[in-house]
Amino acid sequence: MATETVEGKEIFERRCAKCHGQKGEGADDAALVGGIGSLGKPKELRTVGSFWPHAPGVWDYVNRAMPFKEPGSMTADQVYAVVAFILNLNGLVEVQDEMNAKTLPKVKMPNRDGFVKDPRPDVKAKR
Amino acid sequence: MSSDRTRRGWIKYGAALGGLFTGCSTEPHEQSEDEGINKLGKGVGLYGERSPEQKVARLLGTNKHPEASSSTTPLDSTMGIVTPAALHFERHHAGVPALSEKDHELLLHGLVDTPLVFSIADLKRLPSASQTYFLECAGNGGREWSEKVAVDVQSGFGLASCSEWTGVKLSTLLQEAGLKAGAQWFIAEGGDTCKMHRSLPIEKGLKDVLLAYGQNGEALRPEQGYPLRLIVPGWEGNVSVKWLRQIKVVAEPLASREETSKYTDMMPDGKARQYTFAMEAKSVITNPSGGHKLTKRGYVEISGLAWTGKGRIERVEVTTDGGKRWQQAKLQEPRLPMAFTRFRFDFHWSGEEATIASRAVDESGYVQPAREELLAVRGGNSHYHFNGVKLWRIAADGKVTHVEA
Numbered sequence: 001m002a003t004e005t006v007e008g009k010e011i012f013e014r015r016c017a018k019c020h021g022q023k024g025e026g027a028d029d030a031a032l033v034g035g036i037g038s039l040g041k042p043k044e045l046r047t048v049g050s051f052w053p054h055a056p057g058v059w060d061y062v063n064r065a066m067p068f069k070e071p072g073s074m075t076a077d078q079v080y081a082v083v084a085f086i087l088n089l090n091g092l093v094e095v096q097d098e099m100n101a102k103t104l105p106k107v108k109m110p111n112r113d114g115f116v117k118d119p120r121p122d123v124k125a126k127r
Numbered sequence: 128m129s130s131d132r133t134r135r136g137w138i139k140y141g142a143a144l145g146g147l148f149t150g151c152s153t154e155p156h157e158q159s160e161d162e163g164i165n166k167l168g169k170g171v172g173l174y175g176e177r178s179p180e181q182k183v184a185r186l187l188g189t190n191k192h193p194e195a196s197s198s199t200t201p202l203d204s205t206m207g208i209v210t211p212a213a214l215h216f217e218r219h220h221a222g223v224p225a226l227s228e229k230d231h232e233l234l235l236h237g238l239v240d241t242p243l244v245f246s247i248a249d250l251k252r253l254p255s256a257s258q259t260y261f262l263e264c265a266g267n268g269g270r271e272w273s274e275k276v277a278v279d280v281q282s283g284f285g286l287a288s289c290s291e292w293t294g295v296k297l298s299t300l301l302q303e304a305g306l307k308a309g310a311q312w313f314i315a316e317g318g319d320t321c322k323m324h325r326s327l328p329i330e331k332g333l334k335d336v337l338l339a340y341g342q343n344g345e346a347l348r349p350e351q352g353y354p355l356r357l358i359v360p361g362w363e364g365n366v367s368v369k370w371l372r373q374i375k376v377v378a379e380p381l382a383s384r385e386e387t388s389k390y391t392d393m394m395p396d397g398k399a400r401q402y403t404f405a406m407e408a409k410s411v412i413t414n415p416s417g418g419h420k421l422t423k424r425g426y427v428e429i430s431g432l433a434w435t436g437k438g439r440i441e442r443v444e445v446t447t448d449g450g451k452r453w454q455q456a457k458l459q460e461p462r463l464p465m466a467f468t469r470f471r472f473d474f475h476w477s478g479e480e481a482t483i484a485s486r487a488v489d490e491s492g493y494v495q496p497a498r499e500e501l502l503a504v505r506g507g508n509s510h511y512h513f514n515g516v517k518l519w520r521i522a523a524d525g526k527v528t529h530v531e532a
Contacts (some may be wrong), residue, residue, distance in 0.1 A: 040397025
């Protein structure tokens with residue numbers, strides 16, 4: 001369905017933009033777009049695009065928790081559409097890419113290898 | 128004991144402690160009739176309230192959405208090791224749901240032989256356990272990572288509290304359901320509107336995780352997860368999922384939003400540490416602390432709290448000269464594992480400027496590091512798990528403030 005992100009755009013502007021910004025750049029609430037390559041740099045920006053390791057995790061979170069005041073009010077397809085739109089704003093999928101349970105896990109998230117195990121105790125106090 | 132003997136006893140004890148009681152009146156207090164001693168008081172009541180003149184309260188965080196915000200415990204006003212339930216810190220991601228004990232159910236499923244559903248009444252029929260544990264938000268003390276360190280103990284360190292929790296051990300339920308091969312993790316999910324969920328190793332679940340319905344002798348408060356919450360001793364507070372409604376046994380952790388975007392610790396190289404569960408040893412002087420004022424020279428009790436996710440607190444050391452010399456504080460007994468430990472230290476304030484701090488050592492031998500030592504390894508961007516030493520400065524006029532980073 002090539003119109004996926006068109007529907008996603010419509011949902012995003014109507015139901016998400018007030019809090020997260022028209023283009024997901026952040027407003028009262030978190031930026032969802034941008035910052036790719038910024039982790040660990042002085043102007044770090046953690047977003048869905050720059051920080052989240054797996055695209056299905058975005059679907060899961062939006063499906064369970066968003067919009068903040070009306071969670072659970074979107075169909076599964078609407079959630080795919082709005083997630084596709086957010087990924088498209090991040091330059092991670094094309095407008096014509098169809099997003100569903102099969103394709104979403106294949107999206108290559110830039111920070112997919114960005115998480116490491118807990119090595120603590122890592123700080124030794126001098127006494 | 129006659130008042131005469133009491134007076135003599137006090138004087139002797141005071142002398143031994145170097146003028147401990149200078150300034151304390153030893154004259155018996157004359158009570159005049161109009162002070163109300165003869166006015167009959169109120170009768171019995173159904174549910175106790177504190178004295179109307181007691182105003183100690185939580186401090187509300189500044190998040191734009193009060194439903195996705197926090198409130199902090201006034202650690203400098205709580206006593207001993209227990210936090211009253213009404214002052215227990217809050218951190219919600221999607222408000223406090225209005226749940227009923229009668230309707231609430233817990234589903235236990237996934238890699239188990241027999242999936243089970245429990246009502247609260249079912250859980251209360253099972254063998255119960257009561258344990259005193261601290262809970263600490265992963266972000267407690269987070270301000271210390273930045274240059275703008277906390278100015279007082281409540282705003283800076285009050286995302287930690289300690290209660291006696293009563294409930295059923297998760298291991299009891301897991302044994303009842305039977306674990307299938309490959310059961311390595313479990314996912315706990317809450318009944319708030321974000322359906323907060325976290326993955327936890329099954330090992331921990333079998334060891335000491337509690338499904339709590341009680342706090343400090345009564346039912347959980349709604350904001351603490353009524354009617355049922357997880358208590359994961361010693362680990363970051365977020366995993367002690369409130370309003371618990373399901374536990375799913377699985378092979379792999381989820382890498383959910385709360386395990387990637389949040390509650391991971393960003394390192395200077397741009398990699399984030401994940402599943403950083405345990406809270407490492409930490410302590411802070413609560414009295415006196417930022418915002419307080421000493422009004423008299425002489426004896427001052429320095430007191431505070433220490434805790435560790437690795438068991439018991441072994442030792443707390445206090446400095447009153449900015450870290451040149453560290454001396455042992457007295458620890459309140461019994462020292463319970465993964466609970467607050469109250470420490471106390473007798474200090475004679477000469478009226479000169481003094482910089483005070485505490486550092487904890489836990490039973491694993493781990494020593495609470497200095498802020499600089501922590502920053503040297505982790506950088507200033509990891510938000511969570513700050514456990515460095517906190518300094519307070521007593522000025523010559525008695526005002527107590529934070530020490531600039």
